[in-house]
Amino acid sequence: MTPAVDRPAGGPSRGPATDTGPRQGPPAGLPQRVPDPDLPRRVRIHEVGPRDGLQNEAAILPVEVKAEFIHRLADAGLDTVEATSFVHPRWVPRLADAEQLYPMVADLADRGVRLPVLVPNTRGLDRALALGVREIAIFAAVTESFARANLNRTVAESLAVFEPVVARARAEGLRVRGYLSMCFGDFEEGPVDPARVVEVCRRLDAMGCSELSLGDTIGTATPGHVARLLTDLHASGIAPDRIAVHFHDTYGQALANTLTALRHGVTTVDASAGGLGGCPYARSATGNLATEDLLWMLDGLGIETGVDLRRLAATSDWMAEHLGRPGPSRALRALTHRATPAPEDKEP
Numbered sequence: 001m002t003p004a005v006d007r008p009a010g011g012p013s014r015g016p017a018t019d020t021g022p023r024q025g026p027p028a029g030l031p032q033r034v035p036d037p038d039l040p041r042r043v044r045i046h047e048v049g050p051r052d053g054l055q056n057e058a059a060i061l062p063v064e065v066k067a068e069f070i071h072r073l074a075d076a077g078l079d080t081v082e083a084t085s086f087v088h089p090r091w092v093p094r095l096a097d098a099e100q101l102y103p104m105v106a107d108l109a110d111r112g113v114r115l116p117v118l119v120p121n122t123r124g125l126d127r128a129l130a131l132g133v134r135e136i137a138i139f140a141a142v143t144e145s146f147a148r149a150n151l152n153r154t155v156a157e158s159l160a161v162f163e164p165v166v167a168r169a170r171a172e173g174l175r176v177r178g179y180l181s182m183c184f185g186d187f188e189e190g191p192v193d194p195a196r197v198v199e200v201c202r203r204l205d206a207m208g209c210s211e212l213s214l215g216d217t218i219g220t221a222t223p224g225h226v227a228r229l230l231t232d233l234h235a236s237g238i239a240p241d242r243i244a245v246h247f248h249d250t251y252g253q254a255l256a257n258t259l260t261a262l263r264h265g266v267t268t269v270d271a272s273a274g275g276l277g278g279c280p281y282a283r284s285a286t287g288n289l290a291t292e293d294l295l296w297m298l299d300g301l302g303i304e305t306g307v308d309l310r311r312l313a314a315t316s317d318w319m320a321e322h323l324g325r326p327g328p329s330r331a332l333r334a335l336t337h338r339a340t341p342a343p344e345d346k347e348p
Contacts, residue, residue, distance in 0.1 A: 025310070025335045035302030039262050042304040044080060046213070046244055046270045047073055047291060049319075051082040051118060053276025055092050059323050063097040067104035070115075072315040073273060077307040078291075080114040082137065086124035102131045109134065116177060120151075125165050129172060136169055138162045138209070139179040142200050145188035146181055146217070159203050166207040178209035179246070183229065185220035194229045198236050205238060212243055213270055216257065219250025219287060223260040230264040240265030247289045249275070249328075254289040255297055262303075269294060274316035274327030290329030292316060310335060 050070050054061065066084075073081050083105055089096030102117065109115060116135040119125045128136055140162065141147035144155055151158045162178075169176050182189075183197045201212050214229065226245070233243065245261045245268075247254040258269055275290030295309045313335040320327045327333075 025337065031296055031300035033300060033302040039301055039303060040265070040267045042267065043262070043298055044268045045078060045291060045294065045305055045307060046268055047078045047081045047273060048246075048270050048288065049073065049081075049273035049276045049291070049316075051085055051095065052270075052288060053272040053274070055085060055094050056277040057094065057323055060094050061322060063100045063104065065322050066097070066101055069273075069315070069319055070105045071108065072318065073312070074108050074111065074113045076312040076315055077305070078312070079112060079306060080116070081108075083115045083117055085118040086127045087118065087120045099127065099131065102128075102133065106132060114175075116175075118179075119165065121161055122165055122168070125169060133174070135175040135177070136165075137177040137179055137213075138165060138204075139181060140200055140204060141181045142192055142197050143182045143186040143189050146186055150181065155200065159200070159207075162204075163207055166204075166209060170208045175211075176207075176209050177211045177213060177244075178204035178207075179213045179215055180204070181215045181217045183214045183221075184216045184225055185218055187218060194232045197229055198232050198238075201233060201238055202236060205242070210242070211268065212238070213246045213268075214243060215246045216248050216254075219248035219253070221247060221257050222253055223256050226257045226260045227264060230261060230266065234264075241267065244268035244270055246270035249287040249289055249293075254287075255293060258289065258294065259297070273312060274320060274332055275329040276319070276323075276327060287328060290327065290332060292329045292331035292335065296331040 050066060054066065070081050070083055084098040084101050085092055085095045086098050098117070105115060114135055116137050117128050117133050119128050119136045119138060125136065140158055141150055141155055147153055147155045147158050153161065166176050180197060180200055182192060185192055197214070204212055230240065230243065234240065243266050245258060245266055247257045271291040271294045272288035273291045275288055277288050292309065292313055295305060295307055295312065298305055299309060313332050316327055316329065316332050317336040
């Protein structure tokens with residue numbers, strides 16, 4: 001645990017606050033739990049805030065703050081926290097401190113917390129292996145235009161680059177996740193045929209990826225589209241327990257899409273604390289699904305996650321102060337709302 005950021009026993013450390021009124025969250029016992037027998041009993045949240053969230057923020061935070069953020073997320077009960085990226089610092093300068101950061105959080109693995117990192121190629125894998133990383137993620141594109149913009153390669157060329165990365169990672173005993181971008185729509189190409197997504201999923205599956213995360217990179221997915229893609233994937237032999245979903249809330253559809261995925265057997269959902277971040281190479285892709293919004297829905301459905309919602313909200317509120325702006329999560333705003341003191345009565 002890094003000692004660089006104080007952590008008083010009474011809760012998260014806080015800098016100077018301009019709003020010091022009492023907290024006014026929801027009444028105790030809410031949301032009321034009403035389980036749905038057609039939904040999974042438990043969902044694993046893959047927290048992407050420290051990586052996918054912070055990589056797209058304007059502020060470049062001290063490494064000590066990033067390490068503290070990851071520890072606080074784990075303390076809130078998140079057992080999978082994507083820690084950082086080993087992409088070249090020129091492309092993602094806000095995560096240029098990966099070699100410094102990972103050793104500061106590696107102790108969490110002893111508590112059973114998974115700490116995947118993103119790697120783009122064999123050089124990134126070398127850097128990760130040197131630090132003892134045990135889980136990686138690679139990122140593929142479904143559309144040619146986004147593959148060119150984000151990876152400077154065709155879809156086929158980018159998949160060929162990842163083959164030796166996955167093979168070596170598997171030989172070293174690492175778990176490998178495969179991200180797929182632009183699964184539901186592309187700014188240049190428009191609608192994306194589910195067959196193209198299925199084909200890239202099958203390629204990543206054949207490489208040895210243990211999990212495939214379907215990315216709604218520009219936030220255009222709708223529940224019907226999600227249902228169709230998951231049905232097609234299942235028909236192709238890729239079971240729901242191999243799939244994760246990664247929705248953006250650009251058009252306010254992230255929770256509806258998530259609920260659809262749960263009804264189709266998916267039990268792993270990507271989310272970002274406070275709703276931080278999005279893809280730096282996709283125009284208007286603001287708004288990762290906020291972990292707090294997701295948890296409020298899951299708690300109300302009686303679905304177990306192991307995450308303490310209010311403790312998580314306190315962590316996201318703490319991070320918002322470091323970033324100098326409030327997060328977009330609606331649940332976070334409600335949970336951390338500070339009541340405005342009533343004005344004192346004055347004699348007429």
